[in-house]
Amino acid sequence: MRLLHTSDWHLGRTLHRADLGPAQAAFLDHLVETVRAEQVDVVLVAGDVYDRAVPSVEAVALYDDALFRLRDAGARIVVTSGNHDSASRLGVASRLVDHAGVHVRTRPQDVGAPVLLTDEHGEVAVYGLPYLEPEAVRGLLPGEPLEGRGHAAVLGRALELVRADLARRPARSVVLAHAWVTGGEVSESERDIRVGGVGDVSASLFDGIDYTALGHLHGAQILRPGLRYSGSPLAYSFSEAGHTKGSWLVTLDASGLGAVELVPAPVPRRLSSLRGELPALLTEPTLASQEDDYLSVVLTDAVRPEEAMVRLRSRFPHVLVLDWQPCGAVADDRTYGARVAGRDDLEVVAEFVRHVRGGSEAGQASGQDRELLTQALEAGRLAAASA
16 A cells, blocks of 8 residues: 655745745645556645634635545545644534545544555554644543643543554554654744643654654654654745655555655745845855745845845845844843933934944934934923823
8 A cells, every 4th residue: 555645734824925825736736646656545644734723715725626636646535633723624524525535534532533444455544643732632532531731641542542443453554643753853834832841742652553644843754664754845934945845655565564755845946045245145146046046135244235125136036034134243132221221312212313224333313313303302202291
């Protein structure tokens, strides 16, 4: 049996306001092509289908179309809800679409009820564990009341129910789980799921499972051969610029886990970073290869350049993040109150004028400027006194 493990689509997400809809659509096209080319039997989607609990109409349409085309390509589909999804919304009509070969698992009560599949070697039991928010689901999981708290307690109970069901059937096992497992490397784009400062769970919870398809962390990672994150299909932060995005193509043979290989996803536009003075960035010929990238830029000019973003985008049209860190500047860790202590209002306002003019001596408030500032401060005091 051939499985394609993917997760964290985050349909509807943007990257610093850049529309990623076309790139997400291109990834789903790639997923359908992979199902056909590799004769995939089952597509596993381990949570965070959407980027928000109430997704946009466009995101819902993209998801609906993807399910139809993946099923039309010949694959069964197992989908679980992640921490970004609304489980109740994602799971609507799930019992009905089960009959169409699309298995959406969002209810904590059903964690021990597998999707049963068969191949020439026998039965495969696929258990879809939705994201389990500890305090929200602890009373919904079957069995005795939980003694422990946090993610380890609820996920541990879910795996107990999985193993109890497996004990009754001679089947190879697959689990989908949306969680932060110890040893997994985080990036900047995952939402924090810590409870009481602790968010991760032990990899040992998944001992004895032939393959666990993990979701939540956005980098493709191998914690052990049968315990992997597929990561997100696109980079959703500049911390992911070095990631190789894709899906895991998993083969189950007669004894359990067989071969696993990464199927790289298309890269619609690279992410990269630049640092330097604005004139050099605009003229340096070796930067030509980055002109079409999504860019995060740090300017190091001694004086803040005017219209920096407009000028940068004349060469690099996809600059998304711009920061100014003047070369040689020393960070001032004092509080605002400490920085202005002992200075009168005119000094504070005049320093602000110099700052917004680029911080140079030439930007200091002139005598005429100071006269206007004095008048404005006096008018403000009179207005406050008469209020």
